Amino acid sequence: MSSRPKFEPQNNYEAITNEPLVSLDDSNWTSVLYAFADFPKEVFLTAALDLIQHPEYNSTLILRSEELSDLDHDLPTTIPKIQNHTPVRCIHRRLLPRRPGRDDPLEQLCTLYAPHDDDTPTLLVLTPLGTPLPYYHPAVAHIAFRWINTVPKRTLHVDTIPLPGTPLDTNSRLYRTSLALLDTVHRYMWGAMTNYKKRVHHDVLIPRELYQDRYIQMREKYKHLVNDWQEATDPLKHVFEDIGIATYLILLWESTYQDKPPAGFLDFGCGNGLLTHILISEGFEGEGIDLRARTSWSHYPPSTQAHLHVHAFDPFPSTPDPFLKPGIFLIGNHADELTPWVPLLATHHDACGFLNLPCCPWTFDAKFDRTSTKLYPLPDGMDKIAFSESLALGGHSSPSSGYSMYRVWLASLTQHCGWRVESEMMRIPSTRNWALVGRERVADPSATANVEDILRMVRERGIFKSRTPEGKAGEQ
Numbered sequence: 001m002s003s004r005p006k007f008e009p010q011n012n013y014e015a016i017t018n019e020p021l022v023s024l025d026d027s028n029w030t031s032v033l034y035a036f037a038d039f040p041k042e043v044f045l046t047a048a049l050d051l052i053q054h055p056e057y058n059s060t061l062i063l064r065s066e067e068l069s070d071l072d073h074d075l076p077t078t079i080p081k082i083q084n085h086t087p088v089r090c091i092h093r094r095l096l097p098r099r100p101g102r103d104d105p106l107e108q109l110c111t112l113y114a115p116h117d118d119d120t121p122t123l124l125v126l127t128p129l130g131t132p133l134p135y136y137h138p139a140v141a142h143i144a145f146r147w148i149n150t151v152p153k154r155t156l157h158v159d160t161i162p163l164p165g166t167p168l169d170t171n172s173r174l175y176r177t178s179l180a181l182l183d184t185v186h187r188y189m190w191g192a193m194t195n196y197k198k199r200v201h202h203d204v205l206i207p208r209e210l211y212q213d214r215y216i217q218m219r220e221k222y223k224h225l226v227n228d229w230q231e232a233t234d235p236l237k238h239v240f241e242d243i244g245i246a247t248y249l250i251l252l253w254e255s256t257y258q259d260k261p262p263a264g265f266l267d268f269g270c271g272n273g274l275l276t277h278i279l280i281s282e283g284f285e286g287e288g289i290d291l292r293a294r295t296s297w298s299h300y301p302p303s304t305q306a307h308l309h310v311h312a313f314d315p316f317p318s319t320p321d322p323f324l325k326p327g328i329f330l331i332g333n334h335a336d337e338l339t340p341w342v343p344l345l346a347t348h349h350d351a352c353g354f355l356n357l358p359c360c361p362w363t364f365d366a367k368f369d370r371t372s373t374k375l376y377p378l379p380d381g382m383d384k385i386a387f388s389e390s391l392a393l394g395g396h397s398s399p400s401s402g403y404s405m406y407r408v409w410l411a412s413l414t415q416h417c418g419w420r421v422e423s424e425m426m427r428i429p430s431t432r433n434w435a436l437v438g439r440e441r442v443a444d445p446s447a448t449a450n451v452e453d454i455l456r457m458v459r460e461r462g463i464f465k466s467r468t469p470e471g472k473a474g475e476q
């Protein structure tokens with residue numbers, strides 16, 4: 001297809017879908033209009049992020065937007081709860097007006113939702129915070145953009161919860177704004193689709209069919225965990241995410257180690273312990289460690305509880321860390337501060353490999369600063385652009401975003417520690433789904449010395465705080 005399919009907005013909503021947008025509280029959504037959008041669902045996220053990052057393209061009254069936070073866990077409790085959808089990411093932004101004397105800035109939550117049991121966001125809800133709303137913002141409590149797999153043709157919808165008394169007839173301002181935004185998202189999806197092949201790289205290390213077939217079995221076996229959830233966090237997101245990661249790890253281990261990693265696994269910063277629980281239940285040997293025990297821990301069967309430990313990782317322990325053993329497979333599942341330590345410890349302790357899913361960007365003892373943190377030397381003959389491209393970072397953020405730059409830094413660290421860098425866009429319901437996998441040490445005689453140098457520098461800086469574990473382990 002060489003040009004964008006015709007944009008044909010319509011508002012005879014009932015004719016096209018029986019999937020209205022439904023809140024789980026008592027607020028009512030109104031459908032405004034829709035258009036056919038025969039694009040793959042995977043490009044919705046890119047289009048939504050383009051919309052979030054550039055509000056100035058849609059209003060001459062807006063200067064730009066400033067990102068205040070970008071979370072994929074512990075999302076604000078105030079975001080709308082939508083039937084059959086799981087919130088997977090929330091960007092808190094501030095809209096800055098072009099004429100500050102005339103209009104006020106406005107904060108907004110931009111929440112992405114994936115349909116239950118899917119890993120791809122197809123719904124974006126924008127929620128302004130505070131009143132009165134400035135003139136440049138439509139008079140709504142929420143406005144939603146939603147892609148639906150309707151038959152015979154897929155569709156893109158705008159729904160809204162207008163402020164009381166706001167007209168929504170076809171001549172109203174809200175209708176016209178909705179129309180312009182629908183056109184924009186449609187155009188962005190088309191743009192993203194033409195780059196689609198370049199952007200999305202799933203199924204690099206594990207074939208799709210193998211993963212999906214095993215995932216369905218695992219999902220049936222463990223979906224009951226949603227009903228047993230003990231944490232304040234969203235069970236749908238966490239349970240299906242950890243089932244996906246466990247499935248992936250099991251297939252990776254089967255293909256790499258013919259069955260199991262030789263010295264078991266270490267779930268490094270295991271949090272609620274769910275991933276450890278699933279892997280132990282599947283017959284794997286391993287341990288989960290975290291600074292503090294979670295409510296869930298005491299609800300797992302004794303066979304899992306025996307493998308969850310309150311333990312603070314300390315890079316300079318007075319006695320050897322009992323959990324870091326040769327032949328172990330390290331799991332860094334959104335492990336935040338522990339993430340950069342994964343490849344380093346894997347080399348230092350002669351691990352058999354690791355999976356590292358980065359989330360919040362940390363270096364060894366401080367938050368990652370993209371302006372001052374330098375990449376480690378790159379493989380021979382590779383410049384930064386070629387190296388970044390080899391990582392298949394996906395279309396979730398631009399190459400200059402903090403998250404992308406952090407991933408490139410982490411990959412450079414991984415190969416500096418002597419590991420062949422492999423990466424995968426995992427099929428899990430999280431927008432932080434890009435993983436680094438280490439399975440093979442490259443013949444680099446300087447890798448061990450590189451690791452020692454980093455450890456020495458961290459020790460000399462003296463900033464890393466080895467935290468006191470909570471509870472009994474901290475009292476010993």
Ligand SMILES: C[S@@+](CC[C@H](N)C(=O)[O-])C[C@H]1O[C@@H](n2cnc3c(N)ncnc32)[C@H](O)[C@@H]1O
Pocket residue numbers: 268269270271272289290291292311312313314333334335336337338466467
């Ligand atoms: C973002 S959470 C991820 C938890 C879990 N892996 C998940 O995906 O749900 C990061 C975890 O690392 C733990 N952590 C941070 N520093 C640690 C340290 N020095 N030793 C042990 N755990 C640590 C925190 O307590 C937290 O539970």
